[in-house]
Amino acid sequence: MPSHDFRSPRLFVEADLSEGQAVPATPVQANYLLNVMRLGEGDTVLAFNGRDGEWRCDLVKPAKKKLDLLPHERARGQTPPADLHYLFAPLKHARLDYMVQKAVEMGAGVLQPVMTQHVQASRLNIERMRANAVEAAEQCGVLSIPECREPVKFADLIAGWDRSRHLIFCDEREDAESPIDTLRALPQGPLALLIGPEGGFSAEERRALQAAEFVTAISLGPRILRADTAAVAALAVLQASIGDWRGD
Template sequence: MPSHDFKSPRLHVDADLVEAEAVGASPVQANYLLNVLRLGEGDAVLAFNGRDGEWRCELRKPAKKKLDLVPLVRIRDQTPLPDLLYLFAPLKHARLDYMVQKAVEMGAGTLQPVMTQHVQASRINIDRMRANAIEAAEQCGILSVPDCRDPIGFAALLAAWDPARHLIFCDEREEAESPIDTLRAMPPGPLALLVGPEGGFSEDERAKLRALPFVTVMSLGPRILRADTAAVAALAVLQAAVGDWREG
């Protein structure tokens, strides 16, 4: 585990982070820092924007209703987004929030909602999804907020797919075999992971996926998992077998 500062408050900002150039805190951030955490002028916080690394900043109040973050020193260089595309059928509200947060924590670099036949939620709030991704990044020391994409239809997704990126398809009907062995048998290259809705994939969707040469079907064991649980399990197995959990 890298040695990070997990004690100081940590905020994502949109502005550039440059030494000594003040960045205005949003009203929500100011309320959190001043009224919830009871911080004041001169206290330290961490800030990141996904481009300029992580900076230790000093709080300053140039006016009664204004709070600035003044970058003093960059303590971590910027790291790129993980090249892992996470595809999921949207869930409803709180469970979708949970799944998005856990996907960010588990190293997804892109979050792509996919509208499958049995999808539970016909609409998805991209702003809310991004807010949950930012919150997870703030809390877990992540420097790059994943790309939160607009929903895409299942057929359109496959029609536009780059076959150079291998797609791992979690099928609840697949015979229970070791997912580690399945993943390690794949050719090297960029990866994507697809988790379906609570109702599972339709027979037509399942058949189309299985017919594609760039798709690997993976079992998540003998038990049927909820979609949000399956997301965490699948991402953990993937990172352990062929992702950034491997030693070296």
């Protein structure tokens, strides 16, 4: 486990971060730090923006109703954003929030909603999705916020796919063989993972996936998993077998 500071509050900021350059806290951040965390002037927090690494910042109050973050030391250098694309059929609010947060924790670098034939939620709030991604990144030590993309229709996704990125989809009808063996047999290269809706992929969608040479189907075992559970299980299997958990 890397040596990170897990005790100090972490905040994502849009502004550039450099020593001595004050960054104004948003009203929401100021309320969280001053009223929820009960911090005050001179206390230290961590800030990151996805570009300049993670910085230790002192809290400074230039005025009664203002709060600044004053960077004084870079705690961690910037790491490249995760390259794993996570594709999913949108769920209803609470379960979608959970799924987005867990995907960020599990190392997704792109969050791509896909509108399938059996999708549960036909409308999606991208700002809410990004807010959940930011919250997860703040809490789990991630230095970059995943890209949150607009929804795309399933047919358009497959038609416009970048063939250099291999697509793995979790097929509830696939024989319950070891997904680890299947994944380790894949050639090295950029990856994407696709999780379908609660009702599963339609017959037409499954045929399109099975016919594409850039797609590999895996099983997640003998039980039918809910979509949010399948997301965590599939990301764990992928990261452990051919992802960034291997440490090689």
